[in-house]
Amino acid sequence: MNRRDFLKILGLFAISPKKIYAQKNKTKEVIVVGAGIIGTTIAYELSKRGTNVILIDKNKPGSGCSGSSFAWINATYPKQPYSYNLFSQLGINAFHLIEKELSLDIKWNGSLEWALKIEDQSKLIKSINKLKSYPKFSPTEIIGYKKAEQLEPNIKFKNNKSIVFSRSDGAIDPKDAISKMISGIRTNGGSVLYPCKFEKILESNDAFTKIKTSTGILKCQNIIFCNGTDLDNSFGTKFLKAPRPGVIIKTEPTESLVNSIVYGPQIHAHQQRNGQLIIGEQITTPLKESPKNHLRRINKHFKNMVRTSNNLNASEVLIGWRPIPKDDLPIIGRFKNKSIYLAVMHSGISLAAIVGTLVTQEIVDEVDSLLLNDFRPSRFF
Numbered sequence: 001m002n003r004r005d006f007l008k009i010l011g012l013f014a015i016s017p018k019k020i021y022a023q024k025n026k027t028k029e030v031i032v033v034g035a036g037i038i039g040t041t042i043a044y045e046l047s048k049r050g051t052n053v054i055l056i057d058k059n060k061p062g063s064g065c066s067g068s069s070f071a072w073i074n075a076t077y078p079k080q081p082y083s084y085n086l087f088s089q090l091g092i093n094a095f096h097l098i099e100k101e102l103s104l105d106i107k108w109n110g111s112l113e114w115a116l117k118i119e120d121q122s123k124l125i126k127s128i129n130k131l132k133s134y135p136k137f138s139p140t141e142i143i144g145y146k147k148a149e150q151l152e153p154n155i156k157f158k159n160n161k162s163i164v165f166s167r168s169d170g171a172i173d174p175k176d177a178i179s180k181m182i183s184g185i186r187t188n189g190g191s192v193l194y195p196c197k198f199e200k201i202l203e204s205n206d207a208f209t210k211i212k213t214s215t216g217i218l219k220c221q222n223i224i225f226c227n228g229t230d231l232d233n234s235f236g237t238k239f240l241k242a243p244r245p246g247v248i249i250k251t252e253p254t255e256s257l258v259n260s261i262v263y264g265p266q267i268h269a270h271q272q273r274n275g276q277l278i279i280g281e282q283i284t285t286p287l288k289e290s291p292k293n294h295l296r297r298i299n300k301h302f303k304n305m306v307r308t309s310n311n312l313n314a315s316e317v318l319i320g321w322r323p324i325p326k327d328d329l330p331i332i333g334r335f336k337n338k339s340i341y342l343a344v345m346h347s348g349i350s351l352a353a354i355v356g357t358l359v360t361q362e363i364v365d366e367v368d369s370l371l372l373n374d375f376r377p378s379r380f381f
């Protein structure tokens with residue numbers, strides 16, 4: 001999607017445009033709970049609009065799921081239904097905008113996905129055909145191993161004729177992005193406080209919310225909960241599934257082996273510009289295993305997929321816990337009253353930039369986005 005289409009879609013799906021003029025000059029006070037990729041991006045966008053924003057985290061920024069993510073930015077076939085897929089496509093566009101602004105470290109070399117078993121290959125092709133039936137979809141084609149080997153000379157595609165190439169996908173370094181946005185928030189006059197744990201709401205109505213934190217009482221006009229897997233603990237709700245763990249291995253910088261995001265039968269990998277490999281696994285992590293065993297298992301799969309004589313030299317073996325809404329779709333919008341807002345989702349890396357843009361529009365301009373209609377918390381009650 002080009003920049004013009006992107007901006008046109010954002011405009012078309014915004015309602016109550018008159019309010020933009022009414023609210024434009026008022027300075028709002030907003031607290032964002034959770035400095036993962038979602039909370040930090042929202043706080044950064046709010047700070048750009050002159051909001052008095054305070055971003056708090058009970059630990060360090062990026063220490064939750066975002067710091068242990070595979071960090072693939074995509075709008076591929078599992079992103080269904082269409083409203084979610086379109087939202088993810090806009091997510092890619094929105095990242096191109098803040099990438100320039102903040103010199104983010106994103107490699108836009110696309111992704112390659114393939115399966116070994118014939119039945120898995122035909123499932124993959126069926127999914128791509130469904131994706132291509134959408135009115136808009138991110139550029140995707142099926143290519144054979146010869147073309148794939150030109151893109152990825154070190155990957156063993158094993159004569160596979162059905163490899164899915166999604167050319168607009170990217171991979172980001174989320175910790176680097178969070179740290180750059182935090183500098184931006186501070187430069188724009190906002191505050192980032194940690195460790196500072198949200199404990200409870202003391203008072204809340206349409207005009208303001210007062211909260212107790214581990215470091216004192218804070219009051220604001222709007223509070224945005226971006227606290228991932230902790231969301232249900234904050235409100236006693238049941239909006240999320242049990243979080244699903246995933247192992248991520250980050251290596252020391254190594255020889256150049258992978259250009260794009262490669263999603264093979266057992267593992268997926270990409271390599272950052274500094275040579276660090278980021279590797280995740282298709283299965284849900286067997287938690288009883290030690291980090292040494294995770295590394296051993298993934299090293300075996302890696303050598304099965306990549307032509308290299310070197311073993312993986314891990315700098316970190318991480319277990320990330322995904323915040324997954326009950327119906328797998330993002331939870332974004334007001335909750336209980338006009339002052340409290342929620343933004344929690346899986347695939348939060350792919351969506352962070354568009355979520356930052358639209359939530360800021362909703363909070364600062366008081367302009368609702370129809371793009372968020374399918375994701376409102378109200379669907380759960």
Ligand SMILES: Cc1cc2nc3c(=O)[nH]c(=O)nc-3n(C[C@H](O)[C@H](O)[C@H](O)COP(=O)(O)OP(=O)(O)OC[C@H]3O[C@@H](n4cnc5c(N)ncnc54)[C@H](O)[C@@H]3O)c2cc1C
Pocket residue numbers: 033034035036037038039056057058059060061062063064065066067068069070071072073074196197198199226227228229230244245246247248280319320321322323343344345346347348349350351
């Ligand atoms: C292994 C793995 C691979 C993944 N791969 C991808 C991928 O390739 N692409 C993709 O788009 N997504 C991927 N995801 C999902 C994605 O990483 C998450 O959706 C995203 O990181 C969620 O970001 P967040 O900011 O909502 O949550 P988090 O990063 O978890 O941030 C929440 C923050 O809230 C803070 N917090 C919690 N409670 C409180 C409190 N009471 N007070 C103050 N602070 C609090 C936490 O400390 C934390 O820093 C993956 C996830 C995992 C685990």
